Amino acid sequence: MSIAINLTEIKSSLPEDVTLVAVSKTKPISDLMEAYEVGQRIFGENYVQELVEKHEQLPKDIQWHFIGHLQSRKVKLIAPFVSLIHGVDSLKLLQEINKQAEKNNRVIDCLLQIHIAEEESKFGLDEKELEEILKQLLDSARSDNNNLKNIRIVGLMGMATFTEDQNQIRKEFTYLKSLFDKYSKQNTDNWNLKILSMGMSGDYQLAISCGSTMVRIGSSIFGARQYQ
Template structure:
């Protein structure tokens, strides 16, 4: 069995009904994606619009594409017709643009609000007050073509597992609070190759796994 297929089978078995697996295929060639597809994987995550534009027309039609990286507003229009989920809605301006582009083509675009939970200032994301303002003050009906389905967060890049756990736990608590206050949210995207076991223990419903499936990335 090919190493990609072998790794993917491991994750598919481990996750089963616990969480959706997003196979993060950024920088990887189409041959690698096809191996994963042939193993039953349908959900792939990319963080560059240009890569999405190159890969989407070539892969089978039932492939689901998730935009997991920082998304510039001027590039939303290029992925609006086919993107299955935008994970990183990290500003009100981006949410407005997604709604605008969805309205133009009469397509509702599923989104997650990215919450800043890590200690690193380099990570993108909304703070809790901004999330609550979008969902509870303005309300999702303000953006009918940008459907907010849940939250996403990235933990700190650290060896301190307790810190990672607390960051994920805080996001899950926010997720549960918003649902209790009437928000129809069903996706909590948290956990990557290095920290997904903790994320699952803390209630993640979607994990983003790249290098543990496809191997180290080539950024040259």
């Protein structure tokens, strides 16, 4: 089945208030253009170098989301153009994004990644760390020299345990939604939670039923990943 058909079918199944990020890592430019030609404008990449190369080659009205684990030293490469950074999992990384955003005279939108899965291998903050980052942002916003004014936390994201157990996945998504509801009551210039990013090819329908407003779908659109 073609990318265009896959994409059209998935889009038609999504509620209006759910944003689709087409996860295009390892996929060739021709595949992205096929998705682009049927109206997809938001693409998610996991690798900085690949994201930079695709940004240079593809139409400039594409919104690029960085969805992988971001190393501080590579932030400068995507800071000029990235639309949204998913998976921010430390204050140190946030400070570096802010620094590079300031250099590019931009405000960069970010999602904080919350650790909801049972696997230790997945990255993310616990609730205590989430609160610490919120406190830093609130303190910074109240001070005369707001040193985090070039980033904006616009939501939370999380990855569920890789399991067939739907109840386990639902429990993890429900927990993340509860955090989202709790912390979206806060609102400052650089903290305004609107996006709850959870759900991928295998579990996005369950994620939506649990309150997700953004899903990251790759293999269901483009087919299995091709690694070199």
